[in-house]
Amino acid sequence: MSTYKLYYFNNRDRGEICRLIFAAAGQKYEDIRYEDDEWLLHKAEMPLGEMPVLEFNAGRNYFEQAKVDAVVDTIEDLITKLIPVFDEQDDDKREELKFDNHLPWADLYFYNFLETILGINENCLDNYPSLKQNREEVEKQPKIAEYLKNRPKTSI
Ligand SMILES: N[C@@H](CCC(=O)N[C@@H](CS)C(=O)NCC(=O)O)C(=O)O
Numbered sequence: 001m002s003t004y005k006l007y008y009f010n011n012r013d014r015g016e017i018c019r020l021i022f023a024a025a026g027q028k029y030e031d032i033r034y035e036d037d038e039w040l041l042h043k044a045e046m047p048l049g050e051m052p053v054l055e056f057n058a059g060r061n062y063f064e065q066a067k068v069d070a071v072v073d074t075i076e077d078l079i080t081k082l083i084p085v086f087d088e089q090d091d092d093k094r095e096e097l098k099f100d101n102h103l104p105w106a107d108l109y110f111y112n113f114l115e116t117i118l119g120i121n122e123n124c125l126d127n128y129p130s131l132k133q134n135r136e137e138v139e140k141q142p143k144i145a146e147y148l149k150n151r152p153k154t155s156i
Helices: 013-025 036-045 064-087 091-100 103-120 129-140 142-150
Strands: 004-009 030-034 053-056
Touching: 004 013, 004 036, 030 036, 064 103, 064 129, 103 129, 129 142
Parallel strands: 004 030
Antiparallel strands: 004 053
16 A cells, blocks of 8 residues: 655645645645754755655655656756846846855756756757856856866766
8 A cells, every 4th residue: 555754844835735635635644744943853864955755655756757857846946046147137236146046056056967968968958048058157167167178078
């Protein structure tokens, strides 16, 4: 028999839709709710350090499709953070936004991830000029350019 554990904070926010779906389906599940003051003890147990997390049959990330969804959703979070920067026309304000949102780190993360995806499909950014531009800007940074030129070549 399938068993489900849903981990979330003791509030509705992003977790409640899962609870509502379980309720609507009449599916039993364990509703594990962490209080804010105990969250830091559990954060590292979560695959992405965030909740909600669904545990199914005593393991995490069981469905291939769920893993794919998680990757896409995580990239979606990054894109959401990048959008105000792409939209900002004023160069100074744009730099400020990057700083405020810790975007240098997000840009690098995104750059690295996309490199793998581009290895699978080199045309995948053709419809996303702003993402292409973001990659180009990362590559243009002198220290990054130097690193990319000299790093060992690996397949992934
Ligand atoms: N894209 C993620 C976002 C999850 C998310 O932002 N979770 C927040 C609560 S709504 C969280 O875990 N915050 C605590 C933390 O990041 O330490 C999802 O929808 O699963």
